Amino acid sequence: MTDELPAMRASDAEREQTAERLREAMAEGRLDMAEFQERLDAAYTARTRGELVPLVRDLPVAGSGAVPEGLEGPGHSWVGRVGKPATSRGGFAFWGGFGRRGKWTIGRTFTGVAIQAGGEVDLREADFEDRETVIRCFALMGGIVVTVPPELHVEVTGLGFMGGFDDRGAGEGTPGSPRVRITGFALMGGVGVERKRRKGEKKRLEKERQAGELEG
Template identity: 80%
Template sequence: MTDDLPEVRASDAERERIAERLRDALAEGRLDMAEFEERLDAAYTARTRGELEPLVRDLPAPTASTTPTPAGGRDWPSRIGAPATSRGGFAFWGGFGRRGRWTVGRQFTGVAVMGGGEVDLREADFEDREIVIRCFALMGGIQVTVPPELHVEVTGFGLMGGFDDRGAGEGTPGSPRVRVTGFALMGGVGVERKRRKGDKSRKSLEK
């Protein structure tokens, strides 16, 4: 029965778990940038579990973190300055997603053409203190999700579409400064502030 496992179709969640292990390996210096980009591309295009397994076979198994991230993402110094693991995403009649633990580059460009994109910064690290996220949506949509403690500016515009700036606002002391810009043509770009699930649970216990 185990011989059949490699032919089992991989899920989006399984691809994302492999991608997160690759990002960790890059941050730890186990992979160089060329190896990381090659394996990451292979992870997102893998069709079966058998194609995913070799990508992390020579990497240590993930372990649970013993040091929790402070509530509200206030540990900013430890989250700024890591090498970028992604500088862009492209979707054409499909979608792209950047979520979980990853490091956003100084300039990240997201393009969605008749498709959708997701850029989630709630658990992300930042290559620099100043970050620019450029979003271009053509008959498609891009959603940018940020934690409430992040400083965010929104300067994009929409033509026969919308560029939502409701997620703009000041951050806590020491937070990176993120500027979301670009345009939406017959499409939409949304920027929203939203807590992580873990932060919500922690706040409920404190009440």
């Protein structure tokens, strides 16, 4: 979008181009949800090019790949990991187990149920359908473990009765991190939330530590 001919009527394609730049900016953490929604509404109701230009003037050109300094290391960039189609919205296990791990995309709402069984939800390599995700865990005489990377924003609000709902994995994430709220109920069972680094990052840090010891 340029400043040329600001009074010219905007086309549907130009409105959609502006909307896409706004979506990318939100996924990168440049816009919060309220500001994104405000600008998106303005984009779709804009009549002229001049009304579209201010909506993206303070944003980088789409696809420029600009990442804030200090956030380009492994596990710290969320660019490209938000806004993908969900591959799973739930897991159920009865006298068995279910697992969601590795490269997958979690739906904006995910429901896990474990009845005398176990469940695993690993978000360390996962992509996200939305920036706001709710994980509902229900454990009946069983257990569910949710594993999250250290950079993810996590809230835990579940309850346990004759069981436990562990909130030790709750905490703030890095700028641009998706927000995940883990809720639900554990009856004579347990739900655990733990923070762990990715396996590849663990190996990288170990190599750096060993190299530092050799240099010392």
